[in-house]
Amino acid sequence: MTSPIPVINVTSNVTSDETEEKPGPTRWVTRRFSLRGRVTLLAAACVAGAVALVSLGAYLIVRDNLYQQVDDNLAARAQAAVDSPQVQTQLRQVPGAFLASADLQIGQLNFGDRITLIYPQAGTPPPYGDSEIAVASGELPRSLRTDFRTDSRVIALPTGHGQAMVLAQSLAPTKRTLNELSVVLFLIGGAGILVAAAAGTAVARTGLRPVDRLTSAAERVARTGDLRPIPVSGDDELARLTQSFNTMLGTVADSQERQRQLVADAGHELRTPLTSLRTNLELLLSASRPGARTLSDEDRTDIEADISGQLDELTQLIGDLVELARQDEPRTQFEHVELVDVIERALDRARRRAGEIDFHVELQPWALTGDSTALERAVLNLLDNAVKFSPEGSVVRVQLYPLGDGTAVIEVADSGPGIADEDLPKVFDRFYRSSEARTLPGSGLGLAIVKHAAERHGGAVYAARAPEGGALISMRLPGTPE
Structure with a gap:
């Protein structure tokens, strides 16, 4: 079936307008609106697109159905007109359908020496053209077309040799129905878009409330330095x-x-x-x-x-x-560290200021990923601490051995007076110095540096009494044997 061109033009214009109007405001809002506004616009745009597609699909389906109904009805009435008996009025025979065709333009087209059209005197002659003449002459079995001049659908069926029944029905009522349908779809779609925008605003306001709290907290921290957590x-x-x-x-x-x-x-x-x-x-x-x-x-x-x-x-x-x-x-780059090399470098530096104190060293291979400078400083602090509390001529024991659980321990034991039980939990605190250490040089930060270095490498530190009677300081570090 050939669709009427005016209806196609109207539908195309509506679709084009909708398509052309959407991108501009959407891009502008994306640049200028807040996140809440963009969420609202996105919800409204999605619903608008869905409503436009559904409305367009419904309009096209209803339009095709209505025009198909017009054609089916017109074809049925044309066939009935062809099959209706002839009646005689004022000594002239005319098809009986002429008497029941108030809503149609009907006529009988005769093709002979000249072309004539017989139609009711009170009616309007139906339009005819080459298609209808071809049906009357027997060239076509039937014809169905749209006459754009009168905006009507025209059908022609043969009624005998050189004759054709021509019926025409106006498309104005159908177009009026389609126009009413388009208005209804537009109003319903507009209402749906407004509801979607309102729902999108409510969802955005509720969903972005935690973001607002985060923003307020960040502004509060920047403004006042208040670091209280937010609920x-x-x-x-x-x-x-x-x-x-x-x-x-x-x-x-x-x-x-x-x-x-x-x-x-x-x-x-x-x-x-x-x-x-x-x-x-x-x-x-x-x-x-x-x-x-x-x-x-x-x-x-x-x-x-x-x-x-x-x-x-x-x-x-x-x-x-x-x-x-x-x-x-913060350190982002660590290196492969051979712990034996680190301890030997620290021992070389400690021996130069150890005087008469000797070192008994037992080292087993161990490697890890870390900061060799920080580890060497930590080991040197352990050695200097042991030297400080050891008497002249004594021995400081230094050991490195694995524990079998993916970690190794560095032990430094001296021959000094040891650590009092009440001081054991505090020896790694910053600036803490026991009563015995207050008379000796030092800052109270050496063992705090050791603890910090061990924790940075995923390890831990311990303080205890050595079998020799002095202090035993241990640093446990993860790694692999080599």
Whole structure:
């Protein structure tokens, strides 16, 4: 069946308008609108597309069905007109269908010496053309077409030799029905789009509420430095994002707390040597003023020795602080480390300042991925700590052996007085110094550096009494034997 061109034009224009109007606003909104606005627009656009497709499909199906009904009805009435008996009126015989064709344009086309069309006097003659003439002449068994001049469907069936019954029905009622249907579909589709936009807004507002809380928390942290965690509800992706954000806040808070504690402890530890150093310097300066009491050579020598010792103490303390701060920095690249080589390098440095103390060394191969510089500094701190508490002529035992569970342990045992039971849990704390160690040089950061290095490499540290009677400090590290 040939579809009427005006209907096709109307449908094509509507579809084209919808297609042309969507991309522009969508791209503009994507650039300028918030995430909530984009979610709302996406929901409305999806529903609009679905409604447009459904409406277009429904319109096309109804249109085809209506036109098919017009054609079927027209064909049935044409066949009935052909089959109807002739009636005589005013001494003229005409088809009986002429008397029951108020809604049709009907006529009988005669083809002979000339072409004539017989139709009811009160009616309108149906349009005819080459197709209908061909049916009357016997060239075509039937014809069905749309006459665009009168906007009607025209059918022709043969009624005998040189005759054809021609019926025409206006398409105006069908088009009026289709226009009403298009208005209904447009209104229903528009209402559906508005409902979808409202639902999308509600869903976006509810779904993005955790994102708003995260945004507010981030702005609060940037504005006030307040690292309090935000409440978590649910177990979806946004809840996990909130938990991750809280974990990050906790990590930052812990880092700030460690920094504050380090600064406070460093200030406390620096106060004593700085005060003593200032006192000695003021004493030397006051003794050099005119008229002041001069110092004896022995007193001057003692003061100068005190100043030199205090400077050494400050130097060591500052170096340990720098090392501790450097170890707090994140390291993304580790290297293959042979632990035996690391310990031997630390032993070479420790022997140069160990005096009469000897080292008994037993090392088994062990390798891991890590920072060789940090590990060497940690082992050197263990050795220096053992040397500091060992008497002259004693032996410091150094061992490296695997435990059989994927880890190896470095043990350093001295021959000193050992560690008191109440001091064992605290020896790895920053700036902690036992009562026996307060009279010895040191910053109280050496074993804290050892603990930090071990934990960075996935290990741990332990303190106990050695069989020799002194202290036994162990550092356990993961790795593989080689």
